[in-house]
Amino acid sequence: MSKAHHTLEHRRKLTLFGLLLPPSAFLAVFFLGPLAIMIVYSWLTPGLYGGVEWKFFHLNYGRILGWADTKYERFDPVYFEIFLRSVKLAATTVLLSLILCYPVAFWVSRMPEKRKNLVIFLITLPFFISLIVRLFAWVLILRPTGFFNQALMGLGLIDEPLEIIFTGTAVVIGMVYVFVPFMFLPLYASIEKLDLSLIEASQDLGANRLQTFFRVILPMTLPGIVGGSIIVFIPSLGNFIVPSLLGGAKVVMIGNLIEQQFLSARNWPFGAALGMMVMAAVLVLLLYYIRIVTREDRRSGAAKVAEEVAA
């Protein structure tokens, strides 16, 4: 009997291994490989006419973080400023899409099943159209003679068209537009799970709406808030399409800078070093998230054990 168990176990392991092999191999070749190249390149000397020299070189990071002080490679605070500006833009995107999505997710979660599915479909609908096309649509909407300004002037609210296109505002609008579905879905998932009787219990115990929100609703939906925020923050930190299409050349973000280093300046090592910076920021954020999530897991794990003991 123990032998049968052994072979069963063995076969299960084999199946699992077989199922996991293709995606693992794929990730290793197309994700870990390029990542390793980036890490190595970021510590190499940039060649004079593009390309790299295989010599250890720490000034790629020095230019960003402050110790480069040679004739060719100088520290310039502008890189750090761009990085901070990007962090600020990503944070603004997170915050605005959160404020936008939270009430909507509540509203949708209380809809009848059929309408719910329709609304979720509508929210994911933009994914079916190319991002570039959708962003050019925004150019048409926001430009001085575009729909937005025409409408406002038609209503007599403004006399002159507002300067929106190719400004930071346009970039923020575009970013929020692009990332709202990413915020909505995890938020919706956690709000939908929220047990309405908990809200009633809170009111029954004497808590007003505000107290109920901060003491019950917010903590219960926190995993969705944190999850959505991270899913929006990470890609918006590195996003370069929105700033280049809606921000004109005026708004440079870290994503644009990296793109330039690789494609126009042909300084791969420096571009790689900038990329590593972004990745470091993201990793810190992810570790924080994992800590929150595993804390939740440990709690529910203990709960399961207790239930089994009680039963």
Next chain:
Amino acid sequence: MQGILRIENASKSFQAPEGGVIRALDNVSLTVAHNEFLTLLGPSGCGKTTLLRAVSGFEDLDSGEIYIDGEPVSDQPAHKRPVNTVFQRYALFPHLTVERNVAYSLEVRGIAKTEIRERVGNMLELVGLAGMGARKIGQLSGGQQQRVALARSLVARPKILLLDEPLSALDKNLRHKMQQELKTLQHELGISFIFVTHDQEEALVMSDRIAVLNGGTIQQLDAPEELYRRPGNEFVARFIGESNLLDATVVSVEGESCDVVLADGTVIRDCPVNGLKRGDPAKVLIRPENLVESIGQSNPDERAGHQISGTVSQSFFAGTDYHLVLACKGLPPVRASLRAGPGTSHHTIGEQTSLFVPHDAVHLIPGQGAPA
């Protein structure tokens, strides 16, 4: 009667999902006394939960008014009403510890930390959870969660505690234990409890009075014994306890007692008249446990006609009792529970037997009764 809770002509209708209107409450009036354990009993959809939610403030009435301690509360939102609820699935906050769950109603009222700690400690001790304060809700068994829910809704000393089928999720033994504990707790605290259940046995065990609801109206509001012995209509008779309801006609009335004849010709003499007149149709309620094999020679009920005869169609032994079903000519199947004592023996299926109906154990329900 100026009780702690007075409900006057409460009506409430819902739009049914498949169209049409459901009358959840139809002109319900009810008064609950101070320190009373009142149960709202009825099948699902009878309006008992709607009535409870109207009192707690989660359901508006279409018409009528609710007074708590003399104050009309229709304008008060749920969080301002001096009542607390134990919810069916407890609705404990999973992100808070036992202690913080119990402290919730005190925290939102801004009561001092030291006082909260003291009151929560006392409350946890009262419900038998002393020392469990630091646990998470998920670490508790069903019975323990039940106690936390109870402690949480009692800690703010509400004027009325509402309980929405709180024992339905517990297994049988635990449920019986909690029934006794709840009753004791209510007695000790002196708070009025309004308890919603569909379990008639539970209602009988715990309540001072029971309001039987069906179709949005109160069918009868009485003490458990009264409800069981003298149900006001056929619905109550069928809903509470086991019952044999036999069609009969009143053949003679003499003061407070009357004689009735059953459909098969059996005559039962000297029944409590219950307002009936000669010739009136009635339902005769005979509880299965009141039928006996023999009453003794000297008893006047052993006269001819005072017995039901038939063929045993079902028979089984259930520890304290033998349960029989008797197929009689002209009557619906008659159920009987015979006390399993030294004198009684097992009846075999197909056997012919007669059971006596003691005249004082009979209750007459006027008319054909409401269709059940």
